[in-house]
Structure formats: C-alpha cells, structure tokens
Amino acid sequence: MAHDHPKAKPVSTDPACVGVIAEFQNSHDVLHAAQRVKDAGYTKWDVYSPFPLHGIDDIMQRPTVLPWNCAVGACVGLATAIILQWATNGFDYPIIVSGKEPFAFPASMPINFELTVLITAFTCFFSVILLSGLPRLYNPLLQNERFRQGVTDDKIVIAIDSTDAKFSRSKTADFLRSLHPSSVDEVMAVPEPTALPSGFALAAILLALFATVPPILIIRKRNTFVDVPRIHPVQDMDFQPKFKPQKVNEFFADKRTIRNPVTGTIARGDLETDVHYFEGLDSASTVAAIKNASFLDPAPNAAPVAPANPAAPAPAAPVDNTPYAKDFPPQVIDKLKVDGIKFVKRGQERFNIYCAACHGLEGAGDGLVARRATELEQPTWVKPLSIHDDGVVPQPVGKVFRTISHGIRKMPGYESQIMPEDRWAIIVYMKSLQRSRNASASDVPAAELEKLQATK
Amino acid sequence: MATAVVNPLDVTIETPGVRAPLVTGGHDYAAITEMVTRIPLDKRTPIGWWIAFIPSAIIAGMFFAAISYMICTGVGVMGNMSPVFWAWPIVNFVFWVGIGHAGTLISAILFLFRQNWRTSINRAAEAMTIFAVMTAGVFPAIHVGRIWVIYWVFPYPNQMAMWPNFKSPLCWDVFAISTYFTVSLLFWYLGMVPDLATLRDRAQGKIQQFAYGLLSLGWTGSATSWHRFEKAYTILAAISTPLVLSVHTVVSFDFAVSQLPGWHTTIFPPYFVAGAIFGGFAMVVCLLVPARAFFGLKDLVTLRHIENMNKIILATGSIVGYAYGMEFFVAWYSGNPYEGFTFVNRAFGPYSWAYWTMIFCNVVSPQIYWFKWARTSPLISFIVCTFVNIGMWFERFVIVITSLSRDFLPSSWGYYRPTQVDVMILIGSFGFFLTLFLLFCRFLPMVAMAEVKGVLPHPEHSAGKSGH
Numbered sequence: 001m002a003h004d005h006p007k008a009k010p011v012s013t014d015p016a017c018v019g020v021i022a023e024f025q026n027s028h029d030v031l032h033a034a035q036r037v038k039d040a041g042y043t044k045w046d047v048y049s050p051f052p053l054h055g056i057d058d059i060m061q062r063p064t065v066l067p068w069n070c071a072v073g074a075c076v077g078l079a080t081a082i083i084l085q086w087a088t089n090g091f092d093y094p095i096i097v098s099g100k101e102p103f104a105f106p107a108s109m110p111i112n113f114e115l116t117v118l119i120t121a122f123t124c125f126f127s128v129i130l131l132s133g134l135p136r137l138y139n140p141l142l143q144n145e146r147f148r149q150g151v152t153d154d155k156i157v158i159a160i161d162s163t164d165a166k167f168s169r170s171k172t173a174d175f176l177r178s179l180h181p182s183s184v185d186e187v188m189a190v191p192e193p194t195a196l197p198s199g200f201a202l203a204a205i206l207l208a209l210f211a212t213v214p215p216i217l218i219i220r221k222r223n224t225f226v227d228v229p230r231i232h233p234v235q236d237m238d239f240q241p242k243f244k245p246q247k248v249n250e251f252f253a254d255k256r257t258i259r260n261p262v263t264g265t266i267a268r269g270d271l272e273t274d275v276h277y278f279e280g281l282d283s284a285s286t287v288a289a290i291k292n293a294s295f296l297d298p299a300p301n302a303a304p305v306a307p308a309n310p311a312a313p314a315p316a317a318p319v320d321n322t323p324y325a326k327d328f329p330p331q332v333i334d335k336l337k338v339d340g341i342k343f344v345k346r347g348q349e350r351f352n353i354y355c356a357a358c359h360g361l362e363g364a365g366d367g368l369v370a371r372r373a374t375e376l377e378q379p380t381w382v383k384p385l386s387i388h389d390d391g392v393v394p395q396p397v398g399k400v401f402r403t404i405s406h407g408i409r410k411m412p413g414y415e416s417q418i419m420p421e422d423r424w425a426i427i428v429y430m431k432s433l434q435r436s437r438n439a440s441a442s443d444v445p446a447a448e449l450e451k452l453q454a455t456k
Numbered sequence: 457m458a459t460a461v462v463n464p465l466d467v468t469i470e471t472p473g474v475r476a477p478l479v480t481g482g483h484d485y486a487a488i489t490e491m492v493t494r495i496p497l498d499k500r501t502p503i504g505w506w507i508a509f510i511p512s513a514i515i516a517g518m519f520f521a522a523i524s525y526m527i528c529t530g531v532g533v534m535g536n537m538s539p540v541f542w543a544w545p546i547v548n549f550v551f552w553v554g555i556g557h558a559g560t561l562i563s564a565i566l567f568l569f570r571q572n573w574r575t576s577i578n579r580a581a582e583a584m585t586i587f588a589v590m591t592a593g594v595f596p597a598i599h600v601g602r603i604w605v606i607y608w609v610f611p612y613p614n615q616m617a618m619w620p621n622f623k624s625p626l627c628w629d630v631f632a633i634s635t636y637f638t639v640s641l642l643f644w645y646l647g648m649v650p651d652l653a654t655l656r657d658r659a660q661g662k663i664q665q666f667a668y669g670l671l672s673l674g675w676t677g678s679a680t681s682w683h684r685f686e687k688a689y690t691i692l693a694a695i696s697t698p699l700v701l702s703v704h705t706v707v708s709f710d711f712a713v714s715q716l717p718g719w720h721t722t723i724f725p726p727y728f729v730a731g732a733i734f735g736g737f738a739m740v741v742c743l744l745v746p747a748r749a750f751f752g753l754k755d756l757v758t759l760r761h762i763e764n765m766n767k768i769i770l771a772t773g774s775i776v777g778y779a780y781g782m783e784f785f786v787a788w789y790s791g792n793p794y795e796g797f798t799f800v801n802r803a804f805g806p807y808s809w810a811y812w813t814m815i816f817c818n819v820v821s822p823q824i825y826w827f828k829w830a831r832t833s834p835l836i837s838f839i840v841c842t843f844v845n846i847g848m849w850f851e852r853f854v855i856v857i858t859s860l861s862r863d864f865l866p867s868s869w870g871y872y873r874p875t876q877v878d879v880m881i882l883i884g885s886f887g888f889f890l891t892l893f894l895l896f897c898r899f900l901p902m903v904a905m906a907e908v909k910g911v912l913p914h915p916e917h918s919a920g921k922s923g924h
Contacts, residue, residue: 050485050654051910052682062680066687088611088619098713100623110628110706114635117695121639124695125646128688129673132681136674142657151677152654154485154909197662234604 016189018140020173021147021159022181027053030156033179034059037158040175044164048141048151066127073123074116081115082108143190146183159187277331278420280401282323325398332424347429350422354414363387363433382410387430388437400427478573478911481755485909488756492651492903493658495751504750505898512890519884522877523598531601533877540860540872545599547852548882550707551735552592552889553633554728554848557700558736559585560640563647564696567689573764575907576756579651580747581740582644583900587892588739589637591885596629598881625709632706639699643692646685649675651901677906704732711855718798718859721786727779734772734818735848737765738841745838747897756903763831769844770825776851777819794864802858806871810854817847 024030030047037045038059047056089095090103100107129135141159142148151157158181160172169186176184232238243249249257261267272278328336336343352361360366365386373381385392404423407413414423441449483491526533536543559582566574597606609630611620620627652672659665675681708728711719741762748757787799802811821843824830831837862869874882896902 047679048677049679049682050489050650050677051906052686053679056679057683060679060683062683064684064687066684067691070691084611085622089622093617093619095621097621097623104623107623110625110702110709111622111631113698113702114628114631114706117699118635118638120695121642121692124688124691125642128646128684131684132675132678134673134675134681139674139676141676142674148657152650152657152675153489234602236602 017162017169017186018189019159019161019167019187020169020176021141021144021157021185021187022176022179023146023150023183023185024156024158024181027156029180030158031055031059033158033181036179037160037176041166042160042164044161044167046159046161048147048157048159050152050154050156053156064131066124066131069127070120070124073120076123077116077119078112080119081112084115085111140189141187144185144187146185147187155182274329274331276325276398277329277424280325280398280405282325282398322399322402324396324402326396328397328424328428332421332428335421335424336428343425344429344432346422347425347427350418351426351429354418355426358384358411359387363430365389380410384411388434393434393438397427397431400430477913478576478758478760479756479908480758483755483912485912488903488905488908488912489654489658491753491756492901492905493655495897495902496655496899497659497664499661501898502750505894509891509894509898512887512894515884515887516891517887518880519888522880522884523594526598526877526881527603531599533875534599534881535872535874535878536599537870537872539863539868539870540857542856542860543872544874544878544882545595546710547849547856548885549592549595550852550856551849552588552595552885553707554704554732554735554852555739555845556585556588556592556636556640556736557704557729557732558740559583559588560636560643560696560700561733561736562740563643564693564700567693568697572911573761575904575911576753576758577740577744577761577765577903578907579644579648579904580744580896580902581736582640582647583896584740584743584893585640585736586637586644587889587896588736589633589640590892591889593633593637594885594888596633625706625713628706629710632703636699636703639692639696643696646688646692647904647907648901649673650677650685650906651904653677654905655901701729704728716859716863717792717794718802718855721783723779723782723786727776727783730772730775730779731818731848731851734769734776735845737769737772738844738848741765741769741837741841742845743893745834745841747902749834751897751902753903756908759832759834762834762837763828766825766831766837766840769841770822770831773818773822773844780815780819798859798862801862802854805858805862807854807858807861810850810857814847814850814854817843818851821847 022033024033027049030049030053034047034056047053047060049056085108086103090101094102096102098107146155147157147159149155158176158179160167160176162169164172166172173184173186243257245258247257248255252259274283275281276283339346351363355363356367358365358367358369360370363386365384367384370384374383387393401423403411404418404426405413405415418426435443444452479488481487534544536545559578562574562581563578566578597603600606608614608618609620609627620630622628649672652668653675656665656668656672659668705725705728708724712721712724714720744757745762748754784799784803787795790796802808821840824836824840829836830840857872861872
C-alpha cells in the first residue's frame with residue numbers, strides 16, 4: 001500500500017517510538033524467543049500470530065477471568081428465567097393450563113435452559129471482546145506495514161511495548177536481534193489522522209439536515225388541524241361488511257337492519273310466566289288475561305302505570321284498575337325465611353346504589369341529584385317523592401315493584417339494571433324504612449325495649 | 457510423513473498409524489490465506505456467481521411478494537383450512553430449522569470431540585445454519601395472521617395484562633429458536649473476527665478496508681487475545697452442544713406434547729434431532745460440493761470432508777429409518793386403535809404417495825453410502841443429498857398433514873391441498889436462503905483460515921519439516 005508507506009517508515013528524529021517488533025517465520029523459534037523475552041524481565045510484551053500458538057500460554061502466564069464471567073452469566077440467565085416465569089404465570093396473572101400449577105418447575109425447564117445459554121453466550125462474547133481490549137479503532141502496530149502484512153497471514157511477531165520499565169530503544173532492539181528473528185522494526189506512534197475523509201463533512205451535514213426532516217414533519221402534523229380521517233394502514237377488523245343496528249337495510253321492506261323476533265316466539269330464558277314475581281300483579285286475576293294476550297302487545301295490563309299528567313305530583317292516579325299484588329310473592333317470602341337480615345341488607349345495598357341518588361339514603365326524596373336539581377331550579381325537573389309520603393306508604397308492593405321496573409314520571413324504569421329478586425329486596429328494605437318512621441313501642445322486641453327505656 | 461504431502465493424494469484412505477493431512481496440496485499458511493481471501497477481495501465478481509445470484513434474488517423477491525400478498529389479503533390465501541390448520545408454514549418451519557442443525561453441530565460438537573477436519577467446513581456450515589434459521593423464522597412470524605402485533609409473543613408488561621403462557625411448547629419454541637439463532641450468530645461472528653482481520657489487512661479498496669476494519673474490531677492476533685478467544689470458543693462450544701440438541705427437541709415438543717395420534721410419542725425428540733442432523737448435513741454437502749469446485753477450494757474442502765459428512769448422513773439416515781419402523785411397532789404394540797389407524801393411514805391412506813417418497817429419499821437412497829465409491833463421488837453425493845433434502849421436507853409434511861387431516865372423528869376428516877401462494881412461499885424460501893448464502897460466499901471468508909492454519913502440520917524449523 002503505497003499511500004501508507006511514508007507513515008510506516010521509522011523516522012529517527014521522531015521520539016515517539018511505541019515499541020519494537022521482531023518478526024519470526026515459524027512458531028518453534030517464537031516459543032524459544034518468547035521464553036527469552038520473559039526471562040529478560042520484560043512485562044509489557046505480546047506475541048502476535050495468525051492462529052493460536054500452542055505452548056505460548058504456558059510461557060506468558062496471563063490467566064483470564066473469562067470463565068468466571070460466563071459462570072456469573074449462567075447464574076444470571078437461570079435466575080432471570082425462573083423469576084420471569086414465576087412472576088408472570090405464577091404471581092401476576094396465575095393461570096392453570098394443561099393441568100399444571102401456575103408456576104410449574106418441570107415445565108419451566110426448557111426456558112430456564114435456553115435463557116441460561118443465551119445470557120452465558122452474550123457474557124462470553126462480550127468478555128472475549130472487552131478483555132482483549134477490543135473493539136479498537138486505531139492501533140499504531142497496524143500502521144507498520146510488515147506487522148500488518150504478516151501477523152494475520154503467516155508471520156509471528158514479538159512486540160515489546162515502550163511503556164515497559166526495561167524498555168530502551170536501542171538495547172531492546174539489539175536484544176530482539178539476538179533472538180534470530182527474520183527482521184526487527186521500530187514502531188512509531190503515528191498520530192491518528194485528524195483530517196476527515198473528503199466528502200465526509202458534506203455527507204455529515206446532509207445527513208444531519210435530513211435527520212431533522214422527520215421530527216419537523218411530526219411537529220407540524222401534531223400542530224395542524226386536519227379534517228379528513230387519518231390514514232388507517234392496519235385495519236384489523238375495524239371496517240367489516242356487516243349491518244349494524246339503527247342502519248338502513250334496503251333488503252327488507254321496512255328497511256330496518258335490526259329485526260323483530262318472529263311473532264309468537266320468546267327468547268330463551270325470557271319466558272316469565274309468574275306474573276306475581278316478574279310483574280308484581282295479582283296472579284289469580286291476571287293469569288287468564290295474560291294467557292289470551294299477545295306477547296308482542298305493549299303489556300295492556302301495565303298501561304295505566306304511565307301517568308296521565310306528568311306534572312301532577314299526586315301519587316294517587318285518577319283511576320287505576322290494575323290488579324296489583326298486595327303481598328310479596330312466595331319466592332320472596334321463602335328467601336326472607338332462609339336469608340333473613342341478609343336479604344334486607346342486600347336490598348339496602350341495592351337501594352343505596354340505584355335509588356338513593358335521587359330519593360336519598362332514607363328515602364325522604366332528598367338525594368344529591370334531587371337537591372342539586374332543585375337548587376338549579378330546573379324547569380323540567382319533577383321532584384322525587386318521599387317514600388314516606390302518605391300516598392306512597394299504603395301502596396301495594398306490586399305497584400312499587402312496577403314503579404321500579406317501568407319508572408314513573410321522570411323516573412326511568414330499572415327493569416334492565418336490577419334483577420327481579422333485587423327489586424323485591426329493595427321493596428323489603430323500603431318497607432322497613434317506611435316502618436321506621438311509623439313504628440310503635442310494640443314493634444320493638446321486649447328485651448330491646450327495656451334496654452332503650454333504661455338508657456333514656 | 458514426507459509422503460503424506462505428495463500430490464495427488466487420496467486422503468480418504470485410512471492408513472493405520474499415519475494421520476492423513478486435513479488439507480491437501482501441500483499448502484503453507486500464505487497459500488491458504490491467498491486461497492480464501494482471493495474470493496471476497498476479488499474486484500471482479502465472477503460471472504458464475506451472477507448466474508447463481510440473479511435467479512436466487514428473483515426467487516427471493518417472489519418469496520417476499522407472496523408473503524406481502526398473504527399479509528395484505530389474509531392467511532386465507534394459504535391452504536390452511538379445517539381440519540389442517542397447521543399446514544404449510546409449520547412444515548417449512550421445521551424443515552428449515554432442521555437444516556440449521558448441521559452448522560453448530562460441526563462447529564461445537566465436532567470441536568469438543570477434537571475432529572479437526574471440521575475446520576475447513578465449519579464457517580460455511582455455520583453460515584448455512586444462520587441463514588436457514590432466518591428462513592425458518594419467517595414462517596411462524598407470517599402465519600400468525602396479524603403480523604403487526606407479533607410483539608405480543610414477547611413477555612413485556614402491557615395494558616392487556618397478558619403474558620405468554622410459559623408452559624406451552626410453542627412458547628418454549630420461541631425461546632429455543634431465538635436463543636439458537638443468537639448463539640449461532642455470536643459463535644459464527646466470534647470465529648470470523650480473526651479472518652476478517654486478515655481480510656482487512658489485505659484489502660485494497662477504501663470501502664473494503666473500512667468495512668472489514670470495522671467488522672474485525674481491531675483484532676491483531678495477540679497471544680493474550682488468542683488465549684481469551686480460545687477459552688471463549690471452548691465455552692461457546694460447550695454451551696452450544698446441548699443447545700443444538702435442545703432446539704429440535706423443543707420443536708418436537710410442539711407435536712409430542714399434544715394428544716394427536718401420530719404426534720403424541722416420546723420417540724419424537726431423539727428422532728427429530730437425528731433427522732435434523734441428517735437433513736442439515738445433506739444441505740451442507742449440497743452447498744459445498746458446487747462451492748468447492750467453483751471457488752477452487754478443493755484442497756481445503758477435500759474429498760475426505762465430503763466422505764465424512766456422507767458417513768454422518770448414512771448413520772443419521774439409518775437412525776431416522778429405525779425411528780420410522782419403531783413408530784409402527786409402538787403403534788401396534790400400544791394397542792391404541794387411533795394410533796394404529798394413524799400409521800396404517802400414513803402408509804396406505806390418501807397421503808401414501810408422500811409417505812413412500814419420504815421412505816425412498818430418507819431411508820433407501822442414503823444406503824448407497826455403504827459403498828466407498830459413492831461416498832467419495834461429489835456428483836453422487838450431490839444427488840443423494842438432494843434426495844435427502846426432499847425426503848426430509850416430506851417427513852415433516854407426512855407428520856403434520858396426515859395426523860391432522862384424519863384424527864379421531866371421521867366426520868371431521870379432510871384432504872389438505874396447498875395453494876399457489878403456498879408453493880410460491882416454499883420455492884421462494886429457497887431463493888431467500890440461497891441469496892444470503894451467495895452473498896456470504898462473495899463477501900466473507902468461506903473457510904476459517906485461522907483454524908485451518910492451526911491444524912496444519914507446523915513447520916518446526918525454517919527448513920519446513922512437517923509434523924504434528
């Protein structure tokens with residue numbers, strides 16, 4: 001390489017000599033020479049060869065921690081694997097599949113093994129690179145033509161570094177010559193080339209300019225208003241050729257996408273024949289009417305519940321011939337017998353969730369929503385009734401049930417939110433609330449009454 | 457020993473007490489450097505290389521075109537359909553992963569057994585391993601349907617509170633394949649650093665000097681470095697050895713852990729590993745027979761290397777044949793009617809054509825290697841190894857397709873047919889693999905020079921007396 005030649009030539013006036021190299025033709029001679037270098041007391045020297053030399057390690061005696069690094073890597077890999085599998089499948093989200101425990105040690109073995117190997121391999125690889133002082137972008141030895149042409153091809157070189165305590169430029173060279181090498185060279189420190197390759201600066205500037213383009217585009221895009229939908233490259237299943245409810249469908253004569261059930265059919269689980277339990281009506285007087293009614297008619301028996309005059313706060317509707325159930329259905333009575341106070345508590349819990357927002361925790365019609373609406377003087381607001389109102393207290397349970405189910409005035413129906421059993425539980429709790437304001441001393445058990453009277 | 461370097465030399469003859477040289481032609485270190493570095497440093501790319509490369513690249517383009525079409529349209533364009541949902545992609549995946557076993561086997565297991573003949577072929581075989589695993593990795597990635605959320609397979613904390621199921625063999629597979637690929641790559645690259653330094657020191661062009669300089673990390677071959685290098689190489693070989701065996705074991709778990717007749721057998725791990733080594737060596741022979749002739753490496757990759765690999769192919773092929781027989785025996789001996797039906801169905805059912813193709817290619821064709829003239833003939837080696845590759849592909853086809861297409865319920869039986877996209881993807885995968893291999897041949901040292909020099913007879917004195 002002609003262009004490198006001037007650099008490689010030793011210049012006698014240059015004081016920066018980094019070392020002396022001696023080139024040998026075969027490995028046998030090198031081992032003798034290496035032994036002599038070591039015996040002469042040099043410490044900062046090395047042997048460079050195109051392949052590992054057998055026997056040189058015994059002479060140089062430079063042990064390495066590399067195997068220990070790998071052992072640490074193996075432990076780290078194994079621990080990572082076990083912790084990863086235990087933390088995810090055994091702790092954070094335990095799942096039982098294939099009849100194995102959430103963290104099953106036998107089933108974790110394949111991944112334990114793989115991660116152990118993986119981390120060990122990485123440790124090993126980076127250890128050999130870093131412990132050899134690599135990667136190294138610049139090395140003065142490689143500036144020496146003879147060194148560079150030889151050591152990765154077929155020559156073996158002994159190099160003594162100038163930082164060695166025993167190093168002396170002439171004496172060390174003479175010493176190396178005494179080992180019968182094929183040549184001896186001084187290696188000069190060639191300053192690292194400071195000049196960048198031509199065109200490098202231009203390329204760097206252009207690259208830097210181009211690098212600013214994506215962020216600028218992103219900033220611009222984030223700060224501009226766009227009224228077209230954004231690009232949707234990955235559609236997943238966002239746009240499907242299907243009809244949705246409320247959309248027009250030309251296929252049917254009525255153009256409705258959502259279809260009514262076929263006349264005379266009932267969805268599974270929707271056959272609610274027990275009018276007492278599900279409708280709050282008196283079974284005996286309504287069963288005949290229900291049997292003759294079409295299921296698709298909008299519940300003729302329930303029609304009078306809708307108030308004729310929404311503005312009228314009076315609970316007593318003008319004429320109401322609905323056959324309300326006067327007693328709790330037998331299922332509710334059975335439930336009360338079995339669960340007792342638990343059932344009332346259930347009712348309290350449901351009441352506090354669904355009713356108390358308007359009716360208040362005590363049912364006095366002073367819930368937060370009611371108070372706020374009154375405060376704002378909302379013109380369309382209809383104040384919720386107190387359940388202790390004279391018109392409400394005597395209402396049959398069936399009527400209360402139907403009010404909860406279908407709503408009244410501004411109150412929406414809760415049929416879809418509250419299961420029938422919970423609606424009955426609410427009524428049981430409501431009855432106990434009403435009783436609490438109209439109780440007499442005889443309602444309290446004798447023992448409790450005595451206690452109460454004693455405290456007063 | 458002096459006669460041992462006379463040319464021409466038949467290194468395939470074993471003379472008791474005399475160690476046949478691993479490299480023929482009586483080359484010295486410089487000649488080996490020259491022989492290997494000449495290929496990547498040649499300024500003019502040989503016409504023959506272009507003749508191989510251009511069709512490969514076009515076929516690789518078809519590979520990605522077919523995959524892009526599949527991703528844009530949906531996995532329905534592949535033939536995977538009830539009851540055979542695991543069809544073409546898994547067959548190709550297992551085939552290519554199997555191919556990838558020879559490289560690390562040569563570089564790790566044969567290293568631990570001090571089989572020095574490996575030095576001439578390990579670099580190319582390892583490259584082949586890496587490219588085969590890359591090709592294999594494409595298939596599980598593309599068959600998931602929504603490839604843009606493929607990162608869901610990784611264990612990372614996410615809003616869905618979703619972790620991989622670490623008890624699933626499919627998850628083990630992800631870890632096994634990615635570990636195998638990573639470790640093979642590190643092993644390959646580490647072994648190549650000294651040779652890249654040789655290329656750096658002999659490169660003439662600026663770009664070559666820069667690229668090889670960067671890749672060689674400033675390697676000088678100091679004894680200190682070599683000491684660490686050899687330690688690291690041994691450790692990597694030691695951990696790669698069980699790794700090689702584990703990879704196809706875990707792949708076989710994908711099948712063996714399920715309950716399907718024909719899959720649910722304990723013979724799968726050893727049988728898969730033997731099959732993988734069998735197919736992998738066959739691919740090495742298929743690649744190296746033309747490469748050694750074309751790039752003039754016949755003195756480094758000698759007939760003895762071909763013969764040794766053929767011996768391994770004969771041995772592993774016989775193991776595979778034994779496993780086929782043993783599967784039938786166990787199906788009968790277990791008394792399980794479903795298991796019994798599955799194997800009778802394999803041999804005489806609708807896919808019997810695939811089964812007997814497999815038997816001919818894998819069990820019958822390697823038997824010719826009992827004859828030395830066959831083992832030492834590059835042409836016959838190439839032909840037999842092509843058969844073996846075909847046979848190993850059909851082995852996976854038979855296992856996957858026959859078991860799935862006819863399982864417990866006759867009412868859900870079906871007959872799987874690949875689509876045009878399937879066929880294009882299979883052919884394309886070969887193009888992708890060959891493209892990578894040809895690029896490797898052109899730009900990287902195909903033979904581990906430093907290792908070959910290490911096993912050459914060392915001249916003890918300048919006179920050049922050979923010995924070891």
